[in-house]
Amino acid sequence: MDEPGxxxxxxxxxxxxxxxxxxPCGNWMATHPKLTEMMSxxxxxxxxxxAAFLVYLDLLEGKNxxxxxxxxxxxxxxxxxxxxxxxxxxxxxxxxxPVHMSFTHQRLREIMQKACIPQDETDSPLSVILAIVESDxxxxxxxxxxxxxxxxxxxxxxxxxxxxxxxxRRKLLR
Amino acid sequence: xxxxxxxxxxxxxxxxxxxxxxxxxxxxVGTLVGALTRKPRQNARLGLPLxxxxxxxxxxxxxxxxVLVRRTETQPPAEGEELTQASLVEAYQRELEESYQEQQRxxxxxxxxxxxxxxxxxAQGRARRREQRGExxxxxxxxxxxxxxxxxxxxxxxxxxxxxxxxxxxxxxxxWTSPSADWPHAGRPAHEARYRVFRExxxxxxxxxxxxxxxxxxxxxxxxxxxxxxxxxxxxxxxEAPLPLHALVAATRLGTSVKKTLLLCSPGAGGAxxxxxxxWSGLQ
Numbered sequence: 001m002d003e004p005g006x007x008x009x010x011x012x013x014x015x016x017x018x019x020x021x022x023x024p025c026g027n028w029m030a031t032h033p034k035l036t037e038m039m040s041x042x043x044x045x046x047x048x049x050x051a052a053f054l055v056y057l058d059l060l061e062g063k064n065x066x067x068x069x070x071x072x073x074x075x076x077x078x079x080x081x082x083x084x085x086x087x088x089x090x091x092x093x094x095x096x097x098p099v100h101m102s103f104t105h106q107r108l109r110e111i112m113q114k115a116c117i118p119q120d121e122t123d124s125p126l127s128v129i130l131a132i133v134e135s136d137x138x139x140x141x142x143x144x145x146x147x148x149x150x151x152x153x154x155x156x157x158x159x160x161x162x163x164x165x166x167x168x169r170r171k172l173l174r
Numbered sequence: 175x176x177x178x179x180x181x182x183x184x185x186x187x188x189x190x191x192x193x194x195x196x197x198x199x200x201x202x203v204g205t206l207v208g209a210l211t212r213k214p215r216q217n218a219r220l221g222l223p224l225x226x227x228x229x230x231x232x233x234x235x236x237x238x239x240x241v242l243v244r245r246t247e248t249q250p251p252a253e254g255e256e257l258t259q260a261s262l263v264e265a266y267q268r269e270l271e272e273s274y275q276e277q278q279r280x281x282x283x284x285x286x287x288x289x290x291x292x293x294x295x296x297a298q299g300r301a302r303r304r305e306q307r308g309e310x311x312x313x314x315x316x317x318x319x320x321x322x323x324x325x326x327x328x329x330x331x332x333x334x335x336x337x338x339x340x341x342x343x344x345x346x347x348x349x350w351t352s353p354s355a356d357w358p359h360a361g362r363p364a365h366e367a368r369y370r371v372f373r374e375x376x377x378x379x380x381x382x383x384x385x386x387x388x389x390x391x392x393x394x395x396x397x398x399x400x401x402x403x404x405x406x407x408x409x410x411x412x413x414e415a416p417l418p419l420h421a422l423v424a425a426t427r428l429g430t431s432v433k434k435t436l437l438l439c440s441p442g443a444g445g446a447x448x449x450x451x452x453x454w455s456g457l458q
Binding site: 097120133140152 | 306405406411412413414415416417418419420422423426430433434435437438440442448449450452453454455456457458
């Protein structure tokens with residue numbers, strides 16, 4: 001379509017130049033108070049701010065998180081979000097990023113050290129959630145943790161294919 | 175001293191005792207890459223030689239437990255004996271014939287014993303058949319079976335194919351610290367980086383194997399790979415190398431779907447190694 005990034009249908013074609021992909025435009029987004037707040041932090045470029053805004057909306061509306069706030073990290077040039085997945089849980093840090101931004105391992109560790117909330121009671125390892133935003137507004141969330149985190153053990157009954165499991169049981173009980 | 179034969183960068187161990195020691199004493203696994211002589215046309219189970227990762231071979235050499243060797247071209251005859259091709263072939267044929275005669279003798283003896291055991295039943299069966307046919311009993315053909323000379327068909331003979339070289343070839347030692355045609359890894363920055371990570375993870379007590387099946391550098395096991403699934407896919411990245419996000423997503427997603435954590439490893443501040451675990455966040 002003519003104006004990438006616009007979600008409102010029936011937008012009248014205006015005389016202004018098309019906005020670069022990944023930037024907010026159109027009616028309701030540009031005047032959203034949260035977006036203007038993020039922009040006013042003035043720490044990151046517009047694509048990262050737009051990504052942060054999309055993640056903010058997704059966390060609140062799509063994932064039903066609680067107490068989501070935005071934080072500007074000047075030295076990293078990023079807008080981060082903090083929120084709780086459930087009401088009683090600890091705050092987690094979410095780092096939104098557009099997909100074309102490239103990171104080095106060193107930068108990822110820097111982000112972990114600077115963006116993470118120090119959990120002073122426990123010495124749990126530094127951890128952030130990286131929220132990667134595609135140009136079509138798809139967001140994928142991946143967790144980065146310092147150190148070695150073992151994968152979840154397989155849950156036996158869930159993983160077994162029901163049909164195979166029934167066959168095995170029949171053979172066993174015969 | 176374990177001998178590791180190097181050939182164009184590949185490290186091979188031909189001795190079964192050495193392969194066992196490498197696994198049991200040094201916690202290094204390697205991969206069996208040879209064909210099994212009795213089951214050649216499959217690759218579900220392979221045999222010697224054991225191929226080691228360059229990092230595994232280097233670790234053994236550094237620990238002083240192994241030497242890297244290379245076959246030399248010339249093959250001098252041992253003890254002044256002039257062994258021509260023809261005499262070797264003759265000796266082999268002679269051994270084959272002796273083995274055949276012995277097998278024939280043993281097979282004949284076993285067959286005789288078996289027939290003696292079943293003699294009564296054979297006689298009964300014969301008598302019944304003759305009654306059915308209406309012939310006279312007590313014909314001469316009774317004991318015919320036991321008299322015919324037994325010949326073991328050549329095709330049924332068991333043949334031994336030696337899998338160990340009956341005469342060890344001449345080898346010369348290879349210096350693993352300097353690059354050469356057969357050991358090109360020394361000094362290469364990619365190899366040095368991988369080796370640092372390998373040494374560190376091995377030092378922490380893990381078992382390691384090649385990670386190419388899962389798009390990584392190493393697979394990290396909490397115990398012997400025969401008993402455990404891998405926990406981590408280790409990816410060695412230089413600290414300044416850019417990691418495109420879509421590659422990171424692909425690698426992490428693969429790790430999640432095979433129940434392994436992706437482990438980014440690179441040299442960190444102050445000489446230590448930095449490890450970062452990547453997992454799917456679980457947010458639906």
